[in-house]
Amino acid sequence: MAEEVVLLDFWPSPFGMRSRIALAEKGIKYEHKEEDLRNKSALLLQMNPVHKKIPVLIHNGKPVCESLIQVQYIDEVWHDKAPLLPSDPYQKATARFWADYVDKKIYEVGGRVWKTKGEKQATAKKELIETLKLLEKELGDKPYFGGESLGYVDVAFIPFYSWFYALEKCGNFSIEAECPKLIAWAKRCMQKESVAKSLPDQQKVYDFILEMKKHFGIE
Amino acid sequence: MADEDVVLLDFWPSPFGMRVRIALAEKEIKYEYKEEDLRNKTDLLLKMNPIHKKIPVLIHNGKPVCESLVQVQYIDEIWPHKSPLLPTDPYQRAIARFWGDFVDKKIYGLESGKVWTTKGEEQEAAKKEFIECLKLLEGELGNKAYFGGENLGYVDVVLVPFYSWFYAYEKCGNFSIETECPKLIAWAKRCMEKDSVSKSLPDQDKIYDYVLHLKKVFGIE
Numbered sequence: 001m002a003e004e005v006v007l008l009d010f011w012p013s014p015f016g017m018r019s020r021i022a023l024a025e026k027g028i029k030y031e032h033k034e035e036d037l038r039n040k041s042a043l044l045l046q047m048n049p050v051h052k053k054i055p056v057l058i059h060n061g062k063p064v065c066e067s068l069i070q071v072q073y074i075d076e077v078w079h080d081k082a083p084l085l086p087s088d089p090y091q092k093a094t095a096r097f098w099a100d101y102v103d104k105k106i107y108e109v110g111g112r113v114w115k116t117k118g119e120k121q122a123t124a125k126k127e128l129i130e131t132l133k134l135l136e137k138e139l140g141d142k143p144y145f146g147g148e149s150l151g152y153v154d155v156a157f158i159p160f161y162s163w164f165y166a167l168e169k170c171g172n173f174s175i176e177a178e179c180p181k182l183i184a185w186a187k188r189c190m191q192k193e194s195v196a197k198s199l200p201d202q203q204k205v206y207d208f209i210l211e212m213k214k215h216f217g218i219e
Numbered sequence: 220m221a222d223e224d225v226v227l228l229d230f231w232p233s234p235f236g237m238r239v240r241i242a243l244a245e246k247e248i249k250y251e252y253k254e255e256d257l258r259n260k261t262d263l264l265l266k267m268n269p270i271h272k273k274i275p276v277l278i279h280n281g282k283p284v285c286e287s288l289v290q291v292q293y294i295d296e297i298w299p300h301k302s303p304l305l306p307t308d309p310y311q312r313a314i315a316r317f318w319g320d321f322v323d324k325k326i327y328g329l330e331s332g333k334v335w336t337t338k339g340e341e342q343e344a345a346k347k348e349f350i351e352c353l354k355l356l357e358g359e360l361g362n363k364a365y366f367g368g369e370n371l372g373y374v375d376v377v378l379v380p381f382y383s384w385f386y387a388y389e390k391c392g393n394f395s396i397e398t399e400c401p402k403l404i405a406w407a408k409r410c411m412e413k414d415s416v417s418k419s420l421p422d423q424d425k426i427y428d429y430v431l432h433l434k435k436v437f438g439i440e
Contacts, residue, residue, distance in 0.1 A: 090282060
């Protein structure tokens, strides 16, 4: 079956990582194209004219935009291997709720942790830990949010683990001290090739954040 | 089919709540509508949505589903035989979800609220962006009767509630949405011919009074 799959991406993007993991879980070969976000390719602008953002999944020439939509698409097209969403509608709704929660909270709050200082940063750190603790509670005693195997919420959330070290350094705190079960979950996910090969090295992400801080004049 | 117990915790001007009302009406599901006072949230709401403490909350046989787009998809999956809202083809589904997400980010987002919460240059910028987003949606609609094609679909359900707020936006922003986006208004009026939509949307005058009330409460001129 000749399938042409291309992923327009940017290596530190947690959103791009989601699609990388989903494709890897399904064993799909694809072409990974790195974008320079200061100089977006004609292909990116053509394939995502509305938002002009990565990641863009191009399947047989047709674009799918927005990472959670891509993950659901990948799950539906290649439904025979490694199902990510449960089949039960209520469990699906629960999974979608938590992925939406990750989307609403982690990126924005995490961003404030490395972009701010003083009181604003202290508030951001507190909010981040509260958010992570809620997710820890949802995980409970399960090995993965998806139960016995990696699921939709795991795929939506684990990319942010690659940013934890950078956030800890910038915020001078330990996420593991506050949320040990969550870090245990993250390390468990990292034992899977689909995850380990999709996430960049945490030190590289930290270097990237330092460069961004310099660029935006944030101390 | 066993008795289904469906409850919707809602707030009458909420476009998010309206989405769920429309979806349930399309599927002809009987449910109990419970109006919340957002300044005095019920124990039930706080118990059923402890994370966000927001409406709408759909409670199906005692189990809560939160977030309107999640609720619409849930309703579509539980009652698949009547009025399917999402297409069956995965690529078409991805397109529908993309535009549903676009509506959430751009039409219901913080920036579009500035059309009624701000004045002067800030308001003009917000109006301009708002119209641009509506035009993009008009482009996506094309010559179709509905975003869902021949019938009401996911994107229609997600977007049309906002039509009840258009009059308020026009009065606050002193502009005409119909002049800028005639095809979109034609689409909205077509949707309003359906009972499931017209019975789920409040009167535009009532929304405008509500917006004026909010402006007073928040000290916005």
